[in-house]
Amino acid sequence: MADEELGPLPAGRHGFSREQVAHNQRERLIAGLATAVAERGYQAVTITHITKEAKVSRRVFYENFDGKEECFLAAFEVVVGHIRELAAEAVEPIPDWPHRAIAASAAVLAFLASEPALARLCLVESQSAGPAIAARFHDAVHEVVPFLEQGRAERDGERELPPTTEESTIGALVMLASRKVAAGETEQLEDLVPDFTEFILAPYLGAEQSARLSRSAAQ
Amino acid sequence: MGTRAILTPVRALPGKASRQPPGPEPVSRAASADDQRRRILEATADLVAEQGYGEATIEQIVRRARVGYATFYKHYADKQEAFLALLDAAVERTAYVVEEAYDREDGPWPDKVGAGLGALLEQVAAHPNVARACLVEAPTAGPEAAARHEAALKRFAPLLRPGRELNPRSDKLPDSLEDTLTGGVLWVINQRLIAGEEAKLRALLPESLEFLLRPYVGEDEAAREAGGRQSASA
Numbered sequence: 001m002a003d004e005e006l007g008p009l010p011a012g013r014h015g016f017s018r019e020q021v022a023h024n025q026r027e028r029l030i031a032g033l034a035t036a037v038a039e040r041g042y043q044a045v046t047i048t049h050i051t052k053e054a055k056v057s058r059r060v061f062y063e064n065f066d067g068k069e070e071c072f073l074a075a076f077e078v079v080v081g082h083i084r085e086l087a088a089e090a091v092e093p094i095p096d097w098p099h100r101a102i103a104a105s106a107a108v109l110a111f112l113a114s115e116p117a118l119a120r121l122c123l124v125e126s127q128s129a130g131p132a133i134a135a136r137f138h139d140a141v142h143e144v145v146p147f148l149e150q151g152r153a154e155r156d157g158e159r160e161l162p163p164t165t166e167e168s169t170i171g172a173l174v175m176l177a178s179r180k181v182a183a184g185e186t187e188q189l190e191d192l193v194p195d196f197t198e199f200i201l202a203p204y205l206g207a208e209q210s211a212r213l214s215r216s217a218a219q
Numbered sequence: 220m221g222t223r224a225i226l227t228p229v230r231a232l233p234g235k236a237s238r239q240p241p242g243p244e245p246v247s248r249a250a251s252a253d254d255q256r257r258r259i260l261e262a263t264a265d266l267v268a269e270q271g272y273g274e275a276t277i278e279q280i281v282r283r284a285r286v287g288y289a290t291f292y293k294h295y296a297d298k299q300e301a302f303l304a305l306l307d308a309a310v311e312r313t314a315y316v317v318e319e320a321y322d323r324e325d326g327p328w329p330d331k332v333g334a335g336l337g338a339l340l341e342q343v344a345a346h347p348n349v350a351r352a353c354l355v356e357a358p359t360a361g362p363e364a365a366a367r368h369e370a371a372l373k374r375f376a377p378l379l380r381p382g383r384e385l386n387p388r389s390d391k392l393p394d395s396l397e398d399t400l401t402g403g404v405l406w407v408i409n410q411r412l413i414a415g416e417e418a419k420l421r422a423l424l425p426e427s428l429e430f431l432l433r434p435y436v437g438e439d440e441a442a443r444e445a446g447g448r449q450s451a452s453a
Contacts, residue, residue, distance in 0.1 A: 128360075130271065135413070162426035162429055164426045164430070165430065167407055168404065168407050168427070168430045171406020172399045172404075172406060174402075175399075175402030175405065176399050176402055192395070195395060195399075203433065207388065207437070211388070
């Protein structure tokens with residue numbers, strides 16, 4: 001996995017910092033793409049922008065990647081891998097599913113809010129970077145579905161929720177987050193933690209208990 | 220081709236009058252200009268749906284639409300302008316159809332939402348290429364298209380907001396609820412369009428209706444309402 005080679009992502013508002021993150025050329029190119037995309041948007045970025053940021057030659061770029069799309073995909077995987085790790089760390093010490101869901105939401109939204117450039121790469125630019133990346137984006141979002149489905153065990157009564165409940169829930173939240181990021185309101189994502197968690201928990205715990213748990217966790 | 224029906228009635232909609240050529244014109248010429256525009260937008264929808272906005276070219280559009288370059292440029296300055304015209308026409312038409320179904324339903328609010336959602340799914344299922352172009356591709360087709368896509372999503376919020384009156388905790392519902400719910404329904408529609416599963420779109424009605432109603436009326440009533448739709452559509 002590329003994220004293991006890269007180690008943890010640095011704090012700060014400008015995406016990857018080459019000095020902290022990258023030593024070899026591939027990593028420098030991934031970091032260079034993230035910086036260039038943050039500045040110009042994926043569509044406008046050229047290989048020259050990336051190699052200039054990375055301070056490597058064009059030849060080195062093509063030794064590592066077929067083109068811009070493959071380089072973007074590598075950067076996307078690094079960020080998604082990091083988010084996956086953050087969520088796993090956040091839920092690890094917590095025994096019950098509702099609080100695990102709250103902790104994971106809080107960790108992911110805090111990361112996105114603190115890294116607007118990476119949030120944009122992940123949630124907005126990924127949707128304009130061609131069909132292969134758009135498909136990868138949808139797969140990454142759907143990784144969350146089995147975790148949400150664990151909430152079904154919390155329900156009282158016999159009735160089964162409709163099969164698309166989790167797909168609708170995660171889709172709703174990802175679209176809301178993407179729209180915030182696209183509108184330049186990335187910092188506000190952290191304020192949305194109680195709304196997000198209430199929305200996630202409600203089908204399983206009911207409206208009142210979800211609201212109570214989400215608000216008390218936020219304090 | 221499937222896009223004809225969604226584009227033809229748009230000319231009659233309010234706000235589209237400015238698209239007509241100014242001044243009196245022989246009927247046949249105006250009609251043929253309309254026909255050219257319709258063919259161009261039809262071809263744009265098909266090509267954008269098939270290969271993505273970035274890959275579609277004007278050369279392909281004129282060939283598919285069976286018009287000359289001069290005709291294309293008489294109506295649209297570039298690919299983006301044609302795509303934005305497609306987006307505007309499809310959004311107007313869809314909003315019109317959904318709002319009309321919602322208004323025409325005389326029953327209580329959950330029935331109105333069911334009617335509007337049914338009309339939306341019907342519209343998307345009947346015109347999957349237009350839907351793919353406008354829902355899947357528009358957010359990625361430049362800032363202007365993304366802004367119009369965002370504005371289009373917001374049009375559904377006023378249809379959902381009256382549900383707050385049915386909820387005893389309505390003051391505690393998040394401001395973002397209507398946008399969130401709209402996003403969830405559209406996400407699932409997008410997934411089916413991306414997977415080429417447009418045949419499954421109409422069957423989403425009961426599940427998506429339950430998803431939309433639950434935060435306002437609770438699970439029991441939402442499920443009852445959705446169950447009614449299921450037996451009605453079965």
